[in-house]
Amino acid sequence: DAGITQSPRYKITETGRQVTLMCHQTWSHSYMFWYRQDLGHGLRLIYYSAAADITDKGEVPDGYVVSRSKTENFPLTLESATRSQTSVYFCASSESRLPPREFFGPGTRLTVL
Amino acid sequence: QKEVEQDPGPLSVPEGAIVSLNCTYSNSAFQYFMWYRQYSRKGPELLMYTYSSGNKEDGRFTAQVDKSSKYISLFIRDSQPSDSATYLCAMIFNTNAGKSTFGDGTTLTVKP
Secondary structure (H helix, E strand, O other): OOOEEEEOOEEEEOOOOOEEEEEEEOOOOOEEEEEEEEOOOEEEEEEEEEEOOEEEEOOOOOOEEEOOOOOOEOOEEEOOOOHHHOEEEEEEEEOOOOOOOOEEOOOEEEEEO | OOOEEEOOOOEEEEOOOOEEEEEEEOOOOEEEEEEEEEOOOOOOEEEEEEEOOEEEEEOOEEEEEEOOOOEEEEEEOOOOHHHOEEEEEEEEEOOOOOOOEEOOOEEEEEEO
């Protein structure tokens, strides 16, 4: 299917476990982004990538790791999940940085117990 | 203080009303101003963006930027129940290293 997909859509895990959220886009967009969305905080950028093997920190990168070995995939790993990482995670992609034309995935709802 | 402040809402209007959604910001270096619509349990989708000051119209939607006041607005004319969603403003600098900064969103309900 064309577009941007995220998996899993829902995940429940325990404190201290490692969790990886997957993001895949079929447009060959150069830029990919990970955001988290919490009540009262809107969307906050965790990491972004301008191309394969190029990543940079966003506003809230602590506790997260990303990699981008292929243009179409941008996984986000929580190395040791904490309750404060309970959130909805959105992946996005865009062909260029400007003008802004990000396409968002459907989101992953993560609960850390 | 947050860089981008958005009217918190929620906002409830009757069908056909004109809706005004607003954001203020503190960083005068922002150059692109975006509005996203997010339906419940879905990802945001870009409605429109404006570069620098001025107005931009797309159908029933008009985006307005006043850089002198650091104030942006989204107007929805002839609002429809299908417009019921959360609206997010966002801003970015005019650089390829720019990172979007989002407001917290305003939830709009249009009642038939």
